[in-house]
Amino acid sequence: MIKVLLAEDQGMMRGALALLLDLEEDMQVVAQVAAGDQIVAAALDARPDIALLDIELPGRSGLDAAADLRTELPSCKVLIVTTFGRPGYLRRAMEAGASGFLVKDGPVEDLAAAIRRVLAGERVIDPGLAAAALSAGPNPLTQRERDVLTAAVDGATVADIAGRLHLSQATVRNYLSAAIGKTGTRNRMEAVRAARRNGWL
Amino acid sequence: MIKVLLAEDQGMMRGALALLLDLEEDMQVVAQVAAGDQIVAAALDARPDIALLDIELPGRSGLDAAADLRTELPSCKVLIVTTFGRPGYLRRAMEAGASGFLVKDGPVEDLAAAIRRVLAGERVIDPGLAAAALSAGPNPLTQRERDVLTAAVDGATVADIAGRLHLSQATVRNYLSAAIGKTGTRNRMEAVRAARRNGWL
């Protein structure tokens, strides 16, 4: 019997997937969590064979939780199941030790199949997405550039960001300018969108 | 037997919900579509008793499709099932003739229950969300202000927007300024976010 942990913040999605997986004769959902910072504790308690992790979760990113899981419970495989097939996400998932990366666009049948393949030792990755991740290259942004960009997502002014990050306004502008240059965009909003699309934030 | 139409762009979610509803003895999913502009055609073909519509769909908004359905197939009830419980969405859904408004956060059991209640003639609306919709008030933005704001979401410059909407740059700035004023924000990005949060776009 395959024991599954399910981390997904959307209640309806979580419930539907749990119900669906429990219908499989050889699978059983032994833990369900809605927040990223509950994943490790729930896994240590329920001892699943595999963890299905969404990426964008409240509390802690599924990618960070995946890395934690690899050290805290190495016997548990990790399968990332996410809405957004972003190149940077895939790259980070692999670096975090995930065994598979599935986007929620595909048919439901893929899910149980992916679980079985991962448990059989395979790596499950969408071929098109893998190609996109390779062609997109690694994240060109430095840590500080990411910080400044993420602080700019909600329309904060330079003064806001400078205050939040304890930087000079001129420095913030320089980082923003660098990020705009590296993303090949024209202003901070385009830079934010480009960085998000690639999973660089 | 309750015949259900399902409109949802995320394949995994759509499949899981269909499977789940088909498990109910008195329900049957007679049509599944992934795009908003296929809803009416599919409904006229399959003649469902109720249509579950997501709002943010490719092709055509679920809210617009709901209005179409009310005229093309009045016997079919509409239940909006969406990720985002935005006040403006709820208001528009009611104006479009929807019988219910459900957010995907809640437990799956709510879905079948909501369908049955709608078919029984009830209106199904989250009480907290209804209160929020009332307190938020109606959409204060004019049509043109909405146009300009939506054209600004991707970080387009004033010149871009003016070109896309065939307006003078000065006019665009005036509309943006008005939208910023009405939303009580400080710049166009905050205005966009505020308008989106309220479902005014």
Added chain:
DNA sequence: GTCGAACCGTGACATTTGTCAGGTCGGATC
């Protein structure tokens, strides 16, 4: 027929933003 509201425009102004050319400092790497 008057009124208000939405629509579209102009011109001028202060502020914010993006760019560029510099400089300091610490930690890798060779």
Added chain:
DNA sequence: GATCCGACCTGACAAATGTCACGGTTCGAC
């Protein structure tokens, strides 16, 4: 030790943005 790179900073400049006051048209409501 020289050389890179990233983290910080400064100052100055042009461009974009946001605000304001003002004008005009159209259209529906009262």
